Amino acid sequence: MARIVYFFLLLVMSCSNLYALVQAKFSVDNLPEHFMSYHATDKMNYIGKELYDYINGGAELYLSYGLASMTGCKYIGDNDLPQVTVEIYEMTSSFNAFGVYTQSRDKEEQDYGQGSQSFPDFILFWKDRYFVIVNTMEVTSESEKAIKYLAGLIDKSIPETGKIPPITRCLPEEGLVSAGFLYFHHYIWLNAYFFIADYDIININEKTDAILAKYGDANARSYLLIVEYPDEKEAMEACEHLRKKYAPELSATNFIVELEDETWFTVWIQGNKLGAIFNGSSRKQTEKLFKDTINNM
Amino acid sequence: MKKLITRRDLLKKAAFMAVGGTVLLNRPVSAWAWAKGKDAKSKVILIRNRQLFAGEEQPDATIAAQMLDEAVCALTGKNTVKEAWASIIKPADIVGIKTNVWNKFPTPEIMNDILKERVLQTGVSEDNVNVNDRGVLKDPVFQKATALINVRPMRTHAWSGVGSCIKNYIMFSPQPSSYHDDSCASLATLYELPIVKNKTRLHVLVMFKPLFHHRTAQDASEEYMWKYSGLIVGFDPVAVDSVGLRIIQGKRNAFFQEDRPLNPPAKHIELADTRYHLGTADPAKIELVKLGWEEESFV
Structure with missing residues (x-):
């Protein structure tokens, strides 16, 4: 009996590992070290409630939708270009990524991912189980181009699309x-x-x-x-x-x-x-x- | 015991109660009349000066100081700034000025400076006053403080509805996230912490350029700020926050041209009154003194 349980556990473990392997995952490595006149300065990775360290109470919004992790990066530019920040929230399901997106939208656009909103300083979209924010501290023609470039790059780097509830x-x-x-x-x-x-x-x-x-x-x-x-x-x-x-x-x-x-x-x-x-x-x-x-x- | 409230409860009360206003309904209804029977009102000063920015992006420090001085005199009923501050802070006090340093929307530095200067002018020694936020628990001045001054800017918040005076004390907790439950419903209990209890002498909610909306938790976009050019000053943090909340709600409704409640509602302000009795959130029980610029005040 013990041997049967042991093999069953092995089977479950190997299936879950296989699931993790086949599940397309966005990696912070997909983010460029350099682009245009910008350079990565601060790569971020928070698992679950570690997000409190980054946004304290605001983290509860994402946790209420089953946050798995947040990866991101801050970019500084040459010649005092305004900082650009990327935040990629990996949720436990595409339903939840969609849910976080519905919290944030005031309008509905389709420029990135499976639904997006663009502002001069800010782009957010959802795709698969990811909710993505790219923003700049200050709008200049360079920083506006930069956030569009990064949003497009991240969109392409997420290979799958997700289902809507x-x-x-x-x-x-x-x-x-x-x-x-x-x-x-x-x-x-x-x-x-x-x-x-x-x-x-x-x-x-x-x-x-x-x-x-x-x-x-x-x-x-x-x-x-x-x-x-x-x-x-x-x-x-x-x-x-x-x-x-x-x-x-x-x-x-x-x-x-x-x-x-x-x-x-x-x-x-x-x-x-x-x-x-x-x-x-x-x-x-x-x-x-x-x-x-x-x-x- | 927790009092649980539905919209219907509020509507039923409103049908036969005096008209007031509520945090939760965004319309003129008195939600708290059954919870409090006291006659005393909390005095709150709202002062605005349309010259505060005078075409600039940063507020004018001289005008900001004048606004604070006038507000404190009105609040204390004293004729001079010196008398007013003398009634708030004693020379022997050790004073912690609790500010807010969130990098996207901090307390304006000029407010920290003005408050510190006024405290020093009462005779408090330089060693016995300090400004801090995230380091308050390790700050020797705050650790032995006999008096606190609470100053922060008003903004919307993705989990508590708004970040205002009540919430500003969350850094006095060794574990701030322990107050997050139920959209920060119990924030008022921060005022029972030994490092805080009965020490706060003044609350200053900075309404220079409040943030009335956000798209995500980390958002503080200029698009959703406006030059309200005001300060809200009082002794009751719940009343101060309640006035600030009405202004934010008024601006949201005007900007979006529809009833646009905060998401989630800032129920910690209402509960600070009805559940924790820290102060009053009921507009009918707040003596609001409005000074200066009146246009589009939203209260």
């Missing part, structure tokens, strides 16, 4: 605000667009996939929340907890309720998924968004 397919397209949804699985981000509760009211954790989306114009904004649980029982418990704490008057016959601020609310489950609409502008609008969502769930 399937839960995003539940979002109805009609009325969805451009770049207006967030993928997450830490309850802190439940309030990203709209204050819902100051605690984990629906038991969001690393085993749940959650998406929060903005619908409608700024003056009539609704928020759609969809959470996928490991099983239907957990979804049902979360739904019941939210109903009791948020809208106890909600029932099978009174399925969409008006709140004190004249907005509309509903929560439901379908299989192992919970859906909720906050801040609906009318019963009709809330009902339509509900129906559109149900069709996608």
Whole structure:
């Protein structure tokens, strides 16, 4: 029996090593020592919570998405060119890289990787399980060219593309605000667009996939929340907890309720998924968004 | 016991409560009325001077000093700067000025210098005053300090919502990350640490050019700063932060032309009031004295 267990362990270990080998990995060695008039000065590598040493509390954003490591490099240029910094966050999955990206975007562009945002001082994008930031301390024509060059180089150095979380397919397209949804699985981000509760009211954790989306114009904004649980029982418990704490008057016959601020609310489950609409502008609008969502769930 | 709050709880309260304002809802509702029954208000001074930058990128040191002096006089109710500071710091005090050195958005050096100068003018010896941030725990002045002054600039933060006066004391903890749980909900408890407790004499939230938005955790882009040209000064760090937070929220909504709450919300400010009773975050319980430039003050 002991021999069987031993061989089983060997098999598991060799499989996981093989997995690590075949999994395409970006290496800090892909970053150039010199380019244009810039020279690498400070190469960085932080594993997991070591990231506190680099950005202290800000590290929690990445840790909440399952940060594996961060590699990066600072570049100084000749003739007092502004410093350029590269940060490459390797997440545990492409879903999480995509999630961090959804935290950062105000617009949606496709110049780099699988989704990007470019500013004169700043480029960020995601690709495979990597979230990449290239920025300069000060915008000059040289530093702007430098960040574009590095972003392009890193994009090409990441050979694979990654999958987007399937839960995003539940979002109805009609009325969805451009770049207006967030993928997450830490309850802190439940309030990203709209204050819902100051605690984990629906038991969001690393085993749940959650998406929060903005619908409608700024003056009539609704928020759609969809959470996928490991099983239907957990979804049902979360739904019941939210109903009791948020809208106890909600029932099978009174399925969409008006709140004190004249907005509309509903929560439901379908299989192992919970859906909720906050801040609906009318019963009709809330009902339509509900129906559109149900069709996608 | 922790009081857990939902949006619905706040809406229900708002339906029959006096109008005030909240950290969490970004709209005029009193969220704290049930938690506090005291009549006393926390006095906070907001002073602005539109000449602070006078077309330059750096603030004018003379104007900054005048702003601080005027604010401290208004806060203490004293007629002269000397009297005002004498009511805050005694010559025998050992004074630590807790600054913030984050390289992308530090406390302006002129504020450290002005504060140190004012402390020295009260008669405190040069050896008994120091400015520090990340080295406070090893700094002999801070180790034996009898008085602290808290000064830092206002900015958004990727995990705590904002970095302001309450959060500035995190370096007094030997393990700052131990305060990160629940988006830094318990930051107010830093004020119970022996090296800090009952020592803070003044909080100065620098609003010269606040950072009202960030794209990533390390971002401090000029694009998301504006020359507000202000200082917020008070004895109550929660009230000071609460006023600063309203200004940041107002700017975000104006800039993005939609309700754009902080992500995550700066709930540590609200909890510093309702859970930890460090001070008051309720605008209805803050005596806000506004001095100087009024335009687009957002409060």
